[in-house]
Amino acid sequence: MKTAILVFPGTNREHDMAAAVRSVSGKDPMMVWHAETEIPEADLIILPGGFSYGDYLRSGAIAARSPIVADLLEKAKQGVRILGVCNGFQILTETGILPGALMRNAGLTFICKETKLRVERDDTIFTSSYKKGQVMRCPVAHHDGNFFADDDTLKMLEDEGRVLFRYCDAAGEASAEANINGSRNNIAGIMNARGTILGMMPHPENLIEDLHGGLDGRGLFESLLEKVA
């Protein structure tokens, strides 16, 4: 099984992501520079976190016009698994691969803390190692994570069961208080209609070993890397 991690100027969590892939699969991912025009053959493509192009214009907007993106769109169409985390999620919405937009956090400040997520489904390639309704710990680190979609899109996402993670409290309640950034319906992560592409704001790659204080993020990589193995 092969993983490719896309690196844009300003990407800064590619090493964290590579460490997670290595830790769970035992294999080194390929790092692919944004100026390339083709992504080498891979079973999983990851867009990691960071501040591609300094977040100038809008988070992810300039990276979405990078040379590599033409092939990313093609691979998405072919059904290659894609995971976008944080800035990666922002880039996926800016390319139109996933619907919605990530706006400035409702509190207007950057937030780095551990949050709780409710896993909404356990029958996807991304979440099969979790249990539906499970409350998992997961850190966030973002300034623009406030998920927005218009009413119709939101209804579609909910009706089609495409929301995979929601910010919640310890009891699993997706309360207003637990909604750290003002996202509509407490949405932390969504997938495409085919179930091959996931975009999420929290960082599962930063909670994968005892040093991090927990292993809750491993499940996502275990689900994915087993499924594509």
Add this chain to the structure above:
Amino acid sequence: MSKNEPQITPELIAAHGLKPEEYDHILELIGREPTFTEFGIFSAMWNEHCSYKSSKKWLRTLPTKGPRVLQGPGENAGVVDIDDGQTVVFKMESHNHPSYIEPYQGAATGVGGILRDVFTMGARPVAAMNSLRFGEPDHERTRHVLSGVVAGVGGYGNSFGVPTVGGEVSFHASYNGNCLVNAFAAGLADADKIFLSEAKGVGMPVVYLGAKTGRDGVGGATMASAEFDDDSEEKRPTVQVGDPFSEKRLMEATLELMKTGAVIAIQDMGAAGLTCSAVEMGAKGNLGIDLDLDKVPNREENMTPYEMMLSESQERMLMVLHPEKREAAEAVFRKWELDFAECGLTTDTLRFRIFHQGEMVADLPIKELGDEAPEYDRPWVETPKTPKLDNATVDAPKNLMDSLVALIGSKNLCSRRWVWEQYDTMIQGNTKQRPGGDAGVIRVDGTKKGLAFTVDVTPRYCKADPFEGGKQAVAESWRNLNAVGAEPLATTDNLNFGNPEKPEIMGQFVGCIKGVGAACEALDMPIVSGNVSLYNETSGEAILPTPAIGAVGLLPDVDVAIGNAFVAEHEVIVLIGGHGTQMGQSTYLAELFGREEGAPPPVDLELEKKNGTFVREAIRAGTITAAHDISDGGLGITVAEMAIRSGLGCTIELPAQDPHIAFYAEDQARYVVTCCKDTANALLAQAEKAGVQAGVIGLIEGDKFSVAGHGSVAVSSLSEAHENWLPAYMAQ
């Protein structure tokens, strides 16, 4: 030489921060009137910020050597051996004046500057901290400055991608008109791959890399060398604007370039930009430098040589490269979409010559620009000793537990979560201890080793007794590192003071340096880098003397590190170092009674060493489950913080006589540690053998903090008071 240049008048000399006698010295050195560009270069090199002219004499007295020190002060950052051919590279630097004028950009570029210092040495930054001081909460500018500074620190560090693992924030009226923003950064490099600024070889290309040069920051270093007055707002244009995106690319390009073997010497453009970096590389290498300004990439049109030489535009580097590797070097910078311009040559003339549009606009002796900078032995008076406080004047609180709630929810002891949750604390995936611990701890990537970081100073103590205060700043950082199980290795200092031309301020400076030096010597923590920030005054009022100490410690096994939260019920609480009696300058008196009085607690360095070593060894032996050093707020606050961070309660006993003194005294060399009941006796026996005072003072149990005979308070109430103050203040 150009004719359309301003006349150098006494007013112009004063506006450049030069004294008349300094200007006379320039005339003597070069034997003629300088051109305007030359004049600008001199003012940039000879201001306090770049020349350390008031502080040099005293900085030389600091201990800077040790078996692990590979590079001491004088380079962009210090380098310390952490075994296995690896090193930690670190420094701390101030950005006080710009941060008060323009908080976001001032703080952001402060972070940018210190990160650049670290990667210029060839080290990838792996940890950051910051030491921030603001005015009284009810001062009209405090909230604005605080929110801007925190956003700026976060905005730059988060985007750049370095975890912030520690720091300090405090409030005091003396910072009302002059905040302090001291930024620390540390990086990792292999011992045989350290890059220095000394140029080597004649006829080697001098290459400009990074962002373009604009008019921002022209004269910034000169601003940082003067007091503030009511017109300081007008100096906003001298504050630089930061671009972390460029800096991130500059780092990646620089580190990639270093691997090609092309780099002979490298110097980042910080204060006094192109001037300082070129002079430093040439003077250190005993070489001259010729610069052609027509080749320097400019952001704005019609920039004069004076402006180009003094610009403090950010995210720029100057390097001397091997000529045969020029193309490979350029390809790296093009890949990262950064400017690459060959703009000069090293020469054997020992002259610093600047060319612009075919004309030579400066021709100066390069060694003298740096080495011959004025150096002053400023008059100073020793700060009069403050008598020890009479404890009979210390009122007992009506209710001990109520006073604890008030104190832990006070401006200087409340939680700083609101601040550090705006910083990325876990990027790079190696953070073991985030802010809120005694020291931040990271794993050295790819190894089992850990590094611990802390920054400390208690300015109130330094004001009352500069010598003891200086010692205390080092002693507290020593304790913080030991409390996580790390062996303290070395320090960096950021010395923030008022106007050194006033003998009493110079006396504070001298006293603090002597104290810092004595403690670094006794505790084997040499100073490997640092920064001095003087003239921190507004309309004649100086800040509290603030020698911030950043310290780094090593853990052979990062998993051994412990935290400062209680771990489990039924464990016992042990006080190391005995009960205290020192109430002078205590936080209890300052926060609850508005009294900043008496002598600060004296620091017994031998005792610090003994107790700290004992705690570290016990942690490494696995005997201790949690440890917290006793500092601001004394025993009561220390135990309360351990309870809050775990949610667990406890019961402790205090001496029958003056329990409030034992609860709040700030005597040094003390720790609160916890251990299993079964191992408590062994721990006490080991302590006795080591000559360390240790005694069981309580037990972890329930969800209340109880003091026998004084009632109790729910840990949740303490937590609420602790967590609520800062968010509530910022929401106003």
